[in-house]
Amino acid sequence: xxxxxxxxxxxxxxxxxxxxxxxxxxxxxxxxxxxxxxxxxxxxxxxxxxxxxxxxxxxxxxxxxxxxxxxxxxxxxxxxxxxxxxxxxxxxxxxxxxxxxxxxxxxxxxxxxxxxxxxxxxxxxxxxxxxxxxxxxxxxxxxxxxxxxxxxxxxxxxxxxxxxxxxxxxxxxxxxxxxxxxxxxxxxxxxxxxxxxxxxxxxxxxxxxxxxxxxxxxxxxxxxxxxxxxxxxxxxxxxxxxxxxxxxxxxxxxxxxxxxxxxxxxxxxxxxxxxxxxxxxxxxxxxxxxxxxxxxxxxxxxxxxxxxxxxxxxxxxxxxxxxxxxxxxxxxxxxxxxxxxxxxxxxxxxxxxxxxxxxxxxxxxxxxxxxxxxxxxxxxxxxxxxxxxxxxxxxxxxxxxxxxxxxxxxxxxxxxxxxxxxxxxxxxxxxxxxxxxxxxxxxxxxxxxxxxxxxxxxx
Amino acid sequence: xxxxxxxxxxxxxxxxxxxxxxxxxxxxxxxxxxxxxxxxxxxxxxxxxxxxxxxxxxxxxxxxxxxxxxxxxxxxxxxxxxxxxxxxxxxxxxxxxxxxxxxxxxxxxxxxxxxxxxxxxxxxxxxxxxxxxxxxxxxxxxxxxxxxxxxxxxxxxxxxxxxxxxxxxxxxxxxxxxxxxxxxxxxxxxxxxxxxxxxxxxxxxxxxxxxxxxxxxxxxxxxxxxxxxxxxxxxxxxxxxxxxxxxxxxxxxxxxxxxxxxxxxxxxxxxxxxxxxxxxxxxxxxxxxxxxxxxxxxxxxxxxxxxxxxxxx
Numbered sequence: 001x002x003x004x005x006x007x008x009x010x011x012x013x014x015x016x017x018x019x020x021x022x023x024x025x026x027x028x029x030x031x032x033x034x035x036x037x038x039x040x041x042x043x044x045x046x047x048x049x050x051x052x053x054x055x056x057x058x059x060x061x062x063x064x065x066x067x068x069x070x071x072x073x074x075x076x077x078x079x080x081x082x083x084x085x086x087x088x089x090x091x092x093x094x095x096x097x098x099x100x101x102x103x104x105x106x107x108x109x110x111x112x113x114x115x116x117x118x119x120x121x122x123x124x125x126x127x128x129x130x131x132x133x134x135x136x137x138x139x140x141x142x143x144x145x146x147x148x149x150x151x152x153x154x155x156x157x158x159x160x161x162x163x164x165x166x167x168x169x170x171x172x173x174x175x176x177x178x179x180x181x182x183x184x185x186x187x188x189x190x191x192x193x194x195x196x197x198x199x200x201x202x203x204x205x206x207x208x209x210x211x212x213x214x215x216x217x218x219x220x221x222x223x224x225x226x227x228x229x230x231x232x233x234x235x236x237x238x239x240x241x242x243x244x245x246x247x248x249x250x251x252x253x254x255x256x257x258x259x260x261x262x263x264x265x266x267x268x269x270x271x272x273x274x275x276x277x278x279x280x281x282x283x284x285x286x287x288x289x290x291x292x293x294x295x296x297x298x299x300x301x302x303x304x305x306x307x308x309x310x311x312x313x314x315x316x317x318x319x320x321x322x323x324x325x326x327x328x329x330x331x332x333x334x335x336x337x338x339x340x341x342x343x344x345x346x347x348x349x350x351x352x353x354x355x356x357x358x359x360x361x362x363x364x365x366x367x368x369x370x371x372x373x374x375x376x377x378x379x380x381x382x383x384x385x386x387x388x389x390x391x392x393x394x395x396x397x398x399x400x401x402x403x404x405x406x407x408x409x410x411x412x413x414x415x416x417x418x419x420x421x422x423x424x425x426x427x428x429x430x431x432x433x434x435x436x437x438x439x440x441x442x443x444x445x446x447x448x449x450x451x452x453x454x455x456x457x458x459x
Numbered sequence: 460x461x462x463x464x465x466x467x468x469x470x471x472x473x474x475x476x477x478x479x480x481x482x483x484x485x486x487x488x489x490x491x492x493x494x495x496x497x498x499x500x501x502x503x504x505x506x507x508x509x510x511x512x513x514x515x516x517x518x519x520x521x522x523x524x525x526x527x528x529x530x531x532x533x534x535x536x537x538x539x540x541x542x543x544x545x546x547x548x549x550x551x552x553x554x555x556x557x558x559x560x561x562x563x564x565x566x567x568x569x570x571x572x573x574x575x576x577x578x579x580x581x582x583x584x585x586x587x588x589x590x591x592x593x594x595x596x597x598x599x600x601x602x603x604x605x606x607x608x609x610x611x612x613x614x615x616x617x618x619x620x621x622x623x624x625x626x627x628x629x630x631x632x633x634x635x636x637x638x639x640x641x642x643x644x645x646x647x648x649x650x651x652x653x654x655x656x657x658x659x660x661x662x663x664x665x666x667x668x669x670x671x672x673x674x675x676x677x678x679x680x681x682x683x684x685x686x687x688x689x690x691x692x693x694x695x696x697x698x699x700x701x702x703x704x705x706x707x708x709x710x711x712x713x714x715x716x717x718x719x720x721x722x723x724x725x726x727x728x729x730x731x732x733x734x735x736x737x738x739x740x741x742x743x744x745x746x747x748x749x750x751x752x753x754x755x756x757x758x759x760x761x762x763x764x765x766x767x768x769x770x771x772x
Contacts, residue, residue, distance in 0.1 A: 016737055016738060041741060196474075
């Protein structure tokens with residue numbers, strides 16, 4: 001991802017766009033010699049950045065500096081480079097190519113995360129665990145089922161990436177205010193050739209279409225569209241990281257911890273969820289930038305203003321780079337998630353008797369009791385048990401209290417049979433199976449499995 | 460050596476990466492196949508001599524073979540005849556030679572009818588990952604390039620932008636109605652199986668293919684609407700052609716038409732000289748010639764005679 005946003009890649013793309021323009025113009029009858037095309041082709045990546053810097057110092061214009069530097073190494077092409085074009089031809093079209101490739105890279109990263117989480121969800125599909133609503137213990141779910149919530153968010157992000165990737169248009173060949181006037185001049189008033197030029201260049205770089213109309217630039221709405229997809233991925237990761245941080249606080253799950261990793265410089269015993277915290281940190285940065293793109297679009301007066309430029313140079317690469325880092329972190333965590341079933345079971349046991357009260361009423365009635373009496377007995381004892389727990393009791397003894405209460409009339413052994421956690425997870429394991437089968441398998445289908453090469457974590 | 464045909468004095472109807480369609484009048488279209496070639500989703504900078512003519516004449520040959528099975532849209536594939544019919548084209552006879560087809564207009568169905576007789580490409584990938592093809596379970600234990608009997612019908616929508624999207628047969632029924640959908644599937648299977656058998660006897664495996672259909676009333680606008688086979692038919696561009704003599708399931712097969720081109724591009728990729736994006740490497744003369752020869756060879760094998768040096772035959 002770093003390479004994608006490097007000057008070498010960007011300016012290499014500019015040269016490719018100049019080549020595509022010259023090839024298409026030549027094809028449509030402009031007298032550009034074959035040798036010019038050959039020289040351009042041979043020098044696409046041989047960029048002398050010192051020469052560019054020297055030209056830029058003279059001209060105070062980055063695109064013209066690159067035109068001259070390209071012309072120096074491809075002298076036969078010098079008279080034709082950038083013919084009919086305006087700066088936005090290379091700058092804008094290159095940005096669209098970069099964003100599209102950026103989406104491809106992010107998509108690959110998201111798939112990596114999903115592969116790890118698929119294995120995780122499969123492994124823990126029926127491990128009962130406390131569900132939480134309002135951050136308060138609620139009905140049970142399973143560890144694997146919770147993972148599918150994270151995965152579904154990412155699967156939706158992939159669908160969003162795919163739609164944007166497939167439909168992202170090219171700026172194309174439009175001229176200074178988007179009227180294609182210079183090209184109409186170049187082709188002696190032949191409208192069809194101008195349209196064809198736009199189409200030929202668009203086809204060469206494999207875009208599905210160019211925007212039907214533009215000002216000088218492509219509408220900055222496209223940036224907002226793409227960056228909203230990127231921000232969506234960051235938000236999904238942030239939700240995941242929040243869950244991991246809390247689960248680690250509960251002791252139920254932990255992100256990977258290397259054998260010599262130091263948790264705290266002072267508190268040597270500590271294991272902090274620092275990778276998940278880094279995701280949260282970066283995701284907040286990314287999400288804070290999302291609105292920026294729409295704000296830029298909103299102030300593009302008439303055919304363009306230049307106050308988009310310096311801003312976009314930061315916002316677009318930074319959002320992609322930070323989200324790439326987020327996904328590297330997420331892949332690393334997903335691969336090495338540790339689950340502590342004993343802690344999970346202890347925490348479930350502390351709450352389960354309360355959740356089982358409906359079932360306990362049924363058992364009391366089956367033993368010959370009165371439903372209203374059983375309800376009242378449970379109400380009384382569960383309030384008392386909850387009180388005792390808050391006052392320091394070590395475990396939830398609701399069942400013992402009930403078994404000792406003559407008016408309830410059910411033996412302890414029978415009551416305990418009512419609270420096997422696996423009976424309280426509903427369809428969670430089946431939902432995991434169905435989700436993996438119906439959502440993940442089709443998503444992975446047609447994807448070439450990548451070699452399991454964990455990317456080094458450097459953020 | 461036609462790169463682009465924008466000089467034709469007809470109204471452009473649709474332009475593709477390698478083929479252009481022009482409006483002749485309210486009843487007729489002119490389809491022109493250029494010599495452009497694409498590989499790995501990128502259009503090459505060079506053209507392949509005779510490729511356009513080969514594609515057009517292969518379609519014409521198939522349509523004549525299939526006349527008893529399906530009505531088609533071809534009025535003429537003879538350039539001399541076309542120029543007599545459309546006199547505006549008389550200055551372009553030479554550049555159009557062999558590559559143009561005059562067709563009747565139809566209302567084209569918005570689905571592509573893909574038939575797969577062998578497990579390859581994206582279908583193989585889908586099967587390998589999930590055991591399905593077009594979302595439906597397929598028998599276990601199939602290898603890459605294995606023959607599928609019966610062939611699998613897997614329609615796709617025609618996306619205006621980017622790649623076509625695979626759809627289920629149910630979705631196709633919703634899109635165009637039950638009876639048309641049934642008819643298109645039946646015809647697609649029948650034409651493919653007939654084509655697969657004919658080609659196999661001539662050393663070519665047609666692994667999969669894509670048909671398009673339209674509908675129109677019989678001549679004069681009277682009578683019921685009938686299904687009409689349109690577009691290119693069983694050509695190396697609309698299908699996957701494999702040499703039968705080297706067929707061996709268990710891995711990918713060489714492409715009958717584009718293998719010299721693909722081998723060259725693969726070598727460029729492996730050598731780190733091409734990243735798969737624009738611009739593709741410049742093609743050496745021998746690669747261009749070898750590819751051109753492949754297309755002419757396919758024409759010879761299928762039809763039993765050479766492509767007339769003057770294009771029409």
